[in-house]
Amino acid sequence: MPNSPERPRRITLVRNGPVLVEGPVEVTGDDGEVWVSDRFTVALCTCRRSRRYPWCDTSHRRPTGQTHTGESRSATRTQRHDGGDDR
Amino acid sequence: MTTVTDPPLPRPRGPLSAAVIARLRTERGRLPPDGAIRRADPYGADLQTALYVLYELHYRGFEGVDDGLEWEAELLAVRRPLEERFLAALRADAPQTGLRDTLAALLAEPVADTGTDVSRYLDHHGGLDQLREYAALRSLYHLKEADPHAWALPRLRGRAKAGLAAIEFDEFGAGRAEDIHAQLFADLMTDLGLETGYGHYVDLAPSEALATVNLMSLLGLHRRLRGALVGHFATVEITSPPAARRLTEAMRRTRAGPAAERFYAEHVVADAVHEQVVRREVIGGLLHDEPGLEPEVAFGIHATAQVEDRLARHLLGAWQAGRGALREALPPAV
Numbered sequence: 001m002p003n004s005p006e007r008p009r010r011i012t013l014v015r016n017g018p019v020l021v022e023g024p025v026e027v028t029g030d031d032g033e034v035w036v037s038d039r040f041t042v043a044l045c046t047c048r049r050s051r052r053y054p055w056c057d058t059s060h061r062r063p064t065g066q067t068h069t070g071e072s073r074s075a076t077r078t079q080r081h082d083g084g085d086d087r
Numbered sequence: 088m089t090t091v092t093d094p095p096l097p098r099p100r101g102p103l104s105a106a107v108i109a110r111l112r113t114e115r116g117r118l119p120p121d122g123a124i125r126r127a128d129p130y131g132a133d134l135q136t137a138l139y140v141l142y143e144l145h146y147r148g149f150e151g152v153d154d155g156l157e158w159e160a161e162l163l164a165v166r167r168p169l170e171e172r173f174l175a176a177l178r179a180d181a182p183q184t185g186l187r188d189t190l191a192a193l194l195a196e197p198v199a200d201t202g203t204d205v206s207r208y209l210d211h212h213g214g215l216d217q218l219r220e221y222a223a224l225r226s227l228y229h230l231k232e233a234d235p236h237a238w239a240l241p242r243l244r245g246r247a248k249a250g251l252a253a254i255e256f257d258e259f260g261a262g263r264a265e266d267i268h269a270q271l272f273a274d275l276m277t278d279l280g281l282e283t284g285y286g287h288y289v290d291l292a293p294s295e296a297l298a299t300v301n302l303m304s305l306l307g308l309h310r311r312l313r314g315a316l317v318g319h320f321a322t323v324e325i326t327s328p329p330a331a332r333r334l335t336e337a338m339r340r341t342r343a344g345p346a347a348e349r350f351y352a353e354h355v356v357a358d359a360v361h362e363q364v365v366r367r368e369v370i371g372g373l374l375h376d377e378p379g380l381e382p383e384v385a386f387g388i389h390a391t392a393q394v395e396d397r398l399a400r401h402l403l404g405a406w407q408a409g410r411g412a413l414r415e416a417l418p419p420a421v
Contacts, residue, residue, distance in 0.1 A: 012363075012367075014363065017363070018359070018363070020360070020363055020364075038261070039257060039261070039357070039360060040253045040256065040257060040261070041253070041360050041363075041364060042360060043356075043359050043360045043363055051332070052355060052356055055356045055359065056356075056359040056360070057328055057332060057355050057356065057359055058196075058328040058329060058355075058359045058362070061194055061195065061196045061329075086194070
């Protein structure tokens, strides 16, 4: 069982992406606000751009410009990809 | 207590589908010869309807059609050249880009509206008429959401199996029937005044919509295509959150209703998790076990993009010209 005392809860750090935490979770904010999810895993936003904060909504994905030369697209491609980077 | 009724057989859209449908209805009659199938348009309405009907025998079947026909040898024998024709076209049209670049391109979210994205169009311009048409044609998949991918489970092991099973558990409501994603979609359809019967809108769906559903069935039913099925699943999960966010906005702006908003709002957050798990565990686990499948995973992504692009061109072409995108106008909201 993910949350049994015999085994610690697994948290996965995604470079340039969210933090994955095995659920269920209760997340508390600075102002005492509480968010609850019983999903098997949750993705917590770390870029602070999510419109569904504290949950990730994939807003961390770097937007690419639609250029005719395709420069920004290819730049994005070459920056990936070791499998652990989300951009 | 409600009784689930089997969907009705679709209407034929040409000689191939007419022969297949007649055989299912009467259990007699000649099935199409190989030559006719080889000459058919692989993306055309006739071949896609014939395939759709044959594939549905593996899901929910049809009213008045013997369930035993699912494994009837002559029907399987005619399905094979139909799907080989479709698969050969998908392979011929797929670019040879490797998996790494293919995944990176999927993860790149364009800033500007290029005018080729259905969710952006619906977000900016979609009225209730377009949203109802979109829901009606997507219902052919969303009313069996995640079902085709469940066929991959016995063909995977280790991390890939555990990751896919966890996602599917979420898709199937995590133990609560009212939260099954197919049920959330039925609730959305109710908000939009649509019929929620499984397969109800098949006769209104353009061939481009049938092809998106047939692709999943094709990949799901063949173990040899398991790598491509995983690629399909990854495409769906990776591209879903930004599109679902825009569709949530469209539903809100048009006051479609709370269930209509909820379906897409749930997919923003759920699929932001699923896409991480599918890339790390399902693709990562599969390629650890079977590294030779990497080109197949990329093919699955390309094939999905291809059928989705064809559907997007059809929908946007119709809507931008002020026409409906279905084969017949939808009845007014019930």
